[in-house]
Amino acid sequence: MPQQPPVRSTPTRPSRPDASMSLLTNVMDHSLDDGYAEAAVRKRAAGDGGLPKTLRSKLGLAAGLVLAALVVTVGAAQARVAAPVVAKEREELIDRIDRETEAADKLEDSVDELRDDVSARQRAALRDSGGSDQAELVGILSGATAVHGPGVKLVVDDAKEATSGGDGDPRETSGFSDTGRVRDRDMQRVVNGLWESGAEAVSINGQRLTALSAIRAAGDAILVDNKPLVPPYTVLAVGDGKRLSTRFQNSADGLYLHALQENYSIRTAISVADDLRLPAAPSVIVRTAQPRSEKGTS
Numbered sequence: 001m002p003q004q005p006p007v008r009s010t011p012t013r014p015s016r017p018d019a020s021m022s023l024l025t026n027v028m029d030h031s032l033d034d035g036y037a038e039a040a041v042r043k044r045a046a047g048d049g050g051l052p053k054t055l056r057s058k059l060g061l062a063a064g065l066v067l068a069a070l071v072v073t074v075g076a077a078q079a080r081v082a083a084p085v086v087a088k089e090r091e092e093l094i095d096r097i098d099r100e101t102e103a104a105d106k107l108e109d110s111v112d113e114l115r116d117d118v119s120a121r122q123r124a125a126l127r128d129s130g131g132s133d134q135a136e137l138v139g140i141l142s143g144a145t146a147v148h149g150p151g152v153k154l155v156v157d158d159a160k161e162a163t164s165g166g167d168g169d170p171r172e173t174s175g176f177s178d179t180g181r182v183r184d185r186d187m188q189r190v191v192n193g194l195w196e197s198g199a200e201a202v203s204i205n206g207q208r209l210t211a212l213s214a215i216r217a218a219g220d221a222i223l224v225d226n227k228p229l230v231p232p233y234t235v236l237a238v239g240d241g242k243r244l245s246t247r248f249q250n251s252a253d254g255l256y257l258h259a260l261q262e263n264y265s266i267r268t269a270i271s272v273a274d275d276l277r278l279p280a281a282p283s284v285i286v287r288t289a290q291p292r293s294e295k296g297t298s
Contacts, residue, residue: 115282143210143281147201150241151276157232159265179264184217193253198244199237201278205229208281241272
């Protein structure tokens, strides 16, 4: 029996472990499509002047920085040129303000000197008008003459801790922010009460009062003849000291002042003085009243 040749087995290639994942392997091996690759090559080859994109970006940024630096440099140069002009104008304006302020101060001093001269001439005219006793009396009562004599000293001051008033408080209607503050109408009542109690001459903080004096308010400040006063308010009244003090404290205005002290803590102090000195009023100008002539009267 003839012997058959042995059968040769063909060697088998070992299979890849990821043979079952051929699709995923293909994606991983060819992650960039050929079309994308070609487009990237063409984009790199093309361009302005054949320059790479990175270089163009750098050149553009450099141009922008140069332009910005140029603008800043021009602005700084203009500021340096304008600075001396602005400084010169400012100095000229300050000098002008100083000159005008100095001129205003000189004019104010001149007005005060003229006012004092007018007051002195008025007092001299009163003394030389005949009937020296009557002229002196008129000067005292009109406030044109400085006086001295016994009387009372009354000090009125704001409360130590002024508090705001509530709704419906009658003292809240005058415009003052605190009920513990002395107001113009309070000083009006004080002065009127002293006159009524027998005072012959009255001053507030050295400001002599006359028949034409006015006590008013401007904001929270008290004005006497348009001159602002600050607390404490020292009222000097020439008269019979003990009698004047007693009559004033027992009067309606004295009781009103006492009520302010009790209800609003406004501070008051009254004392009798042996000799008080009151200055003359700055000027007494009568614009309407005329002296009555004895001629033509029956």
